[in-house]
Amino acid sequence: MNGLLGPDPAGTATTAVAALATIGTWAYLVGARRLFAVLQLLLAGLATGYLAVVAVHEVLLPRLVVPLAERPLDHLLLVPGGVLVAFLLASRWLPSRAVALPAAVLVGGTAAFAFGGAVLGTLLPQLAAAFPIPGSAPLDQATAVAGAVVTGLVALSFVHGLPAERRLARVALVGRWLLVAGIGGWLGFLVVSRLALVVDRIDFVLGSWLGLVP
Amino acid sequence: MTDRHSAPRPRRALLPLASVLLISAALIVPDQALSGLVRLDDPGGPAAGELRALIRSLPERPLLLVGFDPDLGTYAEIRPAVRAMLDDLFRHEARIGIVSFSPEGRALAVAEIDRLRRAGFEDDRLVDLGYRSGAEAGLIQTIELVVPDAERGLVANGIRIAGGGLDAFDMVLLVGGTDFGPRAWVEQILPRLPDLRLAAIAPTVLGPELAPYRRTRQLIALVATLRDNAAYVEMVRGGPAPPPDTSGGDRPADAAAMLVGLLVTLGILGETLLRRAAWRQPGPRS
Numbered sequence: 240m241n242g243l244l245g246p247d248p249a250g251t252a253t254t255a256v257a258a259l260a261t262i263g264t265w266a267y268l269v270g271a272r273r274l275f276a277v278l279q280l281l282l283a284g285l286a287t288g289y290l291a292v293v294a295v296h297e298v299l300l301p302r303l304v305v306p307l308a309e310r311p312l313d314h315l316l317l318v319p320g321g322v323l324v325a326f327l328l329a330s331r332w333l334p335s336r337a338v339a340l341p342a343a344v345l346v347g348g349t350a351a352f353a354f355g356g357a358v359l360g361t362l363l364p365q366l367a368a369a370f371p372i373p374g375s376a377p378l379d380q381a382t383a384v385a386g387a388v389v390t391g392l393v394a395l396s397f398v399h400g401l402p403a404e405r406r407l408a409r410v411a412l413v414g415r416w417l418l419v420a421g422i423g424g425w426l427g428f429l430v431v432s433r434l435a436l437v438v439d440r441i442d443f444v445l446g447s448w449l450g451l452v453p
Numbered sequence: 454m455t456d457r458h459s460a461p462r463p464r465r466a467l468l469p470l471a472s473v474l475l476i477s478a479a480l481i482v483p484d485q486a487l488s489g490l491v492r493l494d495d496p497g498g499p500a501a502g503e504l505r506a507l508i509r510s511l512p513e514r515p516l517l518l519v520g521f522d523p524d525l526g527t528y529a530e531i532r533p534a535v536r537a538m539l540d541d542l543f544r545h546e547a548r549i550g551i552v553s554f555s556p557e558g559r560a561l562a563v564a565e566i567d568r569l570r571r572a573g574f575e576d577d578r579l580v581d582l583g584y585r586s587g588a589e590a591g592l593i594q595t596i597e598l599v600v601p602d603a604e605r606g607l608v609a610n611g612i613r614i615a616g617g618g619l620d621a622f623d624m625v626l627l628v629g630g631t632d633f634g635p636r637a638w639v640e641q642i643l644p645r646l647p648d649l650r651l652a653a654i655a656p657t658v659l660g661p662e663l664a665p666y667r668r669t670r671q672l673i674a675l676v677a678t679l680r681d682n683a684a685y686v687e688m689v690r691g692g693p694a695p696p697p698d699t700s701g702g703d704r705p706a707d708a709a710a711m712l713v714g715l716l717v718t719l720g721i722l723g724e725t726l727l728r729r730a731a732w733r734q735p736g737p738r739s
Contacts (some may be wrong), residue, residue, distance in 0.1 A: 361640055
């Protein structure tokens, strides 16, 4: 029972539609590709409609149109912002130089957020935590050293284009296998995660819809 | 779009169909029949206990922000733990604001807020802070102001009185997804508000990405595996019953069904490896 729908007739009908759509998706397993394609299109249509509603009702109207209409002088920055967006929307008909500025602002702003956050929020704190701290527990020190060694080996596996000295090549190979092991572990997490979703869907059909699960 | 070359032929559909039937059988068998044989929760794991202790350590009537950005693909995995967390918070008389930065998170937040309101939580306990566009940029904007101008009610006013921004909250609890998750909060908010306390519930697939943040205490609590999810749900349900129970009868993934599914997965993997080994052996092929 996911509890998202109430026990009223609308909730019951929605549960039935969701259960039938789930079974229709599973029909792909026995080769019913057309039904599967129809359900894919249904999902795509619903997602597109939802995104349009969110864009209009939660972004454009309350954050652009209404502020500009009610208190334009308080939101002067929205005007050049709107002009840049208009340039992007009309990029097909404008010369490329005219579109370069809003594109540069967009890419630069996104990159600045991502790069600054990655360095200040992840890289530096994680580097600091990776150094063995004198006086800390031996296990913590050993873990930190092992982490640094593994990081170094994996980093070496990414070295390309340099003259491949045999010893370095062997070390890089170890790093590559460590990387493969890491990716394998992550895929294991992924399998467990997806399996939980399958169990949840079967539980939904058998329990919430058919009432067979105790 | 479908790929007609990758679609399984009916003859080869027997295995997935048998898998679904086996998992169904494991779900239908009453839990009592398998009592003690398989458990999903990890009673000795520290992650669930840390989140529980953190919520218990909150001051009276705390003001909390829930950053609600799960995705449709993985929310089913963490849904029971998220609801247990909300139960836990309401049990501690928390005042909660819910905000989303991804469209999918917003869709799920609307559904959960509707569910909570049906369960009787009104504006004196809960405020819908809506959807903030702009991803990281929108997130940074909330440092100064997180309450929409039009929002009224006791919780909204409480946030305004406390400053109106993120530092008005005693803690931020993050419900993560693959589109927008705790990592964005750690990278964008903590460098700007280092004293803000962040805790997270995330799907298993994000576990490897987020675990280092727990080690550095940038996330002071993290529940990001199925076993920790189940342990946390058990912990909360083991306490005094919250008035009312908002879980909607939700429960973590069934342990027996998960075990059957894992065995089937291993069987498929083994069969594939054996077939590949046979293919590589020299000799005449039919």
